Amino acid sequence: MRGVDVSYDGRPALRGVDLVVREGERVALVGPSGAGKSTLLRLCTAAVRQDAGEVEVLGRPLARLGAGGLAAVRRRVGTVHQRLHLVGRLRVVHNVNAGHLGRWSTARALASLVRPREVETARAALEQTGIGDKLFARTDELSGGEQQRVAVARVLVQRPDLVLADEPVASLDPARADEVLALLCETVATPRRALLVSLHDFDLAVRRCDRVVGLREGRVVFDRPASDVDEEMRAALYDTAPR
Numbered sequence: 001m002r003g004v005d006v007s008y009d010g011r012p013a014l015r016g017v018d019l020v021v022r023e024g025e026r027v028a029l030v031g032p033s034g035a036g037k038s039t040l041l042r043l044c045t046a047a048v049r050q051d052a053g054e055v056e057v058l059g060r061p062l063a064r065l066g067a068g069g070l071a072a073v074r075r076r077v078g079t080v081h082q083r084l085h086l087v088g089r090l091r092v093v094h095n096v097n098a099g100h101l102g103r104w105s106t107a108r109a110l111a112s113l114v115r116p117r118e119v120e121t122a123r124a125a126l127e128q129t130g131i132g133d134k135l136f137a138r139t140d141e142l143s144g145g146e147q148q149r150v151a152v153a154r155v156l157v158q159r160p161d162l163v164l165a166d167e168p169v170a171s172l173d174p175a176r177a178d179e180v181l182a183l184l185c186e187t188v189a190t191p192r193r194a195l196l197v198s199l200h201d202f203d204l205a206v207r208r209c210d211r212v213v214g215l216r217e218g219r220v221v222f223d224r225p226a227s228d229v230d231e232e233m234r235a236a237l238y239d240t241a242p243r
């Protein structure tokens with residue numbers, strides 16, 4: 001992103017944001033509520049459009065792409081949203097298999113709703129997130145934390161080049177949060193992939209990611225390797241005295 005401004009109804013949400021995420025990097029976005037983290041993530045799939053500046057994703061300038069070009073980029077991007085976008089009345093296996101939809105034909109996708117395909121792949125992804133036994137459970141009968149893990153399993157089967165995750169561990173207990181974030185980091189641990197993840201847990205961001213970007217009131221206030229992040233930066237971000 002270069003010089004990106006976004007506003008909603010004239011109220012600025014991002015101001016002059018510059019951000020580069022390179023292949024192989026795991027980058028955390030941290031900052032108080034309303035800082036613009038979700039907006040920044042939504043820019044990367046053109047779910048939100050900038051008022052000024054440029055957004056390039058996987059080498060493609062989003063503003064200059066037509067519907068086909070945008071769809072091609074989106075197929076290579078996996079997302080875990082705050083709202084999980086799961087279909088509650090479907091079995092878990094179908095929600096995990098939604099990760100294949102960019103590659104499957106419509107006929108195959110419909111057939112899979114009747115008789116699920118790639119069941120072992122879905123099971124393996126769920127086992128990685130710790131809920132292998134929920135493969136055939138109804139999704140809306142799972143707890144919030146379990147549903148969050150279904151959304152992560154969906155990204156695991158998609159194997160995208162870029163993972164965008166908006167608070168992907170918000171409803172998990174600390175131990176599970178750490179595990180699931182580690183898993184997301186692992187899915188992109190190949191040279192050509194990357195992860196951009198917003199987190200409320202500052203310590204988790206520093207512990208698990210390569211770089212930490214602090215956002216406040218729509219501006220980048222720091223962008224540093226995790227090993228350089230210190231208490232002063234945390235304090236500046238959340239307006240608290242250093243501990």
Ligand SMILES: Nc1ncnc2c1ncn2[C@@H]1O[C@H](COP(=O)(O)OP(=O)(O)OP(=O)(O)O)[C@@H](O)[C@H]1O
Nearest residue numbers: 008009012013031032033034035036037038039040
């Ligand atoms: N669809 C929208 N319409 C109007 N204003 C919005 C919309 N989405 C976000 N905003 C505003 O833009 C600003 C940035 O919001 P955003 O959701 O990007 O922040 P955030 O850092 O992700 O917050 P949180 O940590 O609470 O999720 C906030 O002031 C928010 O109220």
